[in-house]
Amino acid sequence: MHLFRSILVAVLAVTPVTVSALKPFRKELQKVPPLQSKQKSHDVKYFHEPGGDLELGHYDIRYFKQKVPYEQHRPALQHLIRSYLTTFRSLGVETWLAHGTLLGWWWNGRIMPWDYDLDVQVSAATLHYLGKNLNRTIHEYEYFDEKGAKKTKEYLLDINPHHSDVGRGDGQNVIDARWIDISNGMFIDITGLAERQPSGSPGVWSCKNFHRYRTTELYPMRQTEFEGVPATIPYAFDRILTDEYGTKSLVTTEWEGHRWEPELKEWVKTPKDQKTVQKTSPFVDSKNH
Structure with missing residues (x-):
């Protein structure tokens, strides 16, 4: 088997306000053989989810055991994005926040607590490199919890x-890659952008799900932080967000049973007896799995 070596970085403790120091370490990455997915012979869809409701559509079926409870959901997603961003940065691979994850960055640099998964993008050239050199590799991630204890997780x-x-084909494979928590099946969707019509529409980049961007909207990329670790976002992030979600997404302060608290700069879960009904969502994720 081929072995790969990378330098990963332990990330911040998963608490609402407390963080711990960063600590680098080394880990050998071993390619794993393809897993048998639960699919019929005529099914060409690569990634499969348990399905049944919105939340169950956001777990990889190969690693799914049970739904992650609300109290553990956001910390699990924080580990996902921190491990992904620090690993890709240590490997020198360009990637940037997209869709609802980018919207969460706009509000407070954090994951919105009702999100079930996360979204990032890469270039088609980067996808080719990952597929050739790092496909199906397991990455170990160390971090310190709120009590200072060292923990380890693994991601595929x-x-x-x-x-x-x-x-796009039949639409079953619009997601190009995933970063998967093998302990519970939660994942980050990775989609590639390419100039799909370089002669007819030069400088227009798109994914297989019809999201389109101009080169000047993407580059030069901006360096920032997300969930306490270095991150990259597109240059015209505000235009990209309003084009995808509308201007209301940047000002609406109640959604999905949560209320924006400007003093805390946080989305806070609304008690059941105080919930208000909102008929239309400014946060609808327009991508289709």
Whole structure:
């Protein structure tokens, strides 16, 4: 088997306000063989989810055991994004926040507590590199919890073999890759952007799910932080967000049973007896799995 070596960084403790020091370490990464997915022979979809409701559509079926409770959900997603961003940075691989994850960054640099998964993007050239060199590698991630104890988690970088397809096809493989928590099946969706019509529409980048961006909206990328670790976002992030979600997404202060508290700069869960009904969502994720 091929072995890969990378330098990873232990990330911040998962608490609302407390963080711990960063600590680098080394880990050998071993390629794992393809896993058998629960799919029929005629099914060409690569990534599969348990399904049944919105939340169950956001777990990888190969590693799913049970739903992660609300109290543990955001910390698990924090580990996901921190491990992903620090690993890709240590490998020198460019990636940036996208969709609802980028919107969470805009509000307070954190994951919105009702999110079930996370979204990032890479270039098609980066996808090709990942598929050739790092596909199906397990990455170990160390961190310190709120009590100062060292913990370890493992994540799988899994590249969809359909990632090089130029078109959308039947829509079952619009997600090009995933960063998967193998302890519970939670994941980050990774989609690739490419100039799909360089002669007819030069400088227009798109994914397989019809999100389109101009080169000047993406570059030069901006360096920032997300969930306490270094992150990258597109240059025209405000235009990208309003094009995708509308201007209301930047000002609406109640959604999905949560209320924005400006003094705390946090989304706080609303007690059941205080919930108000909002008929339309400014936060609808327009991507289709």
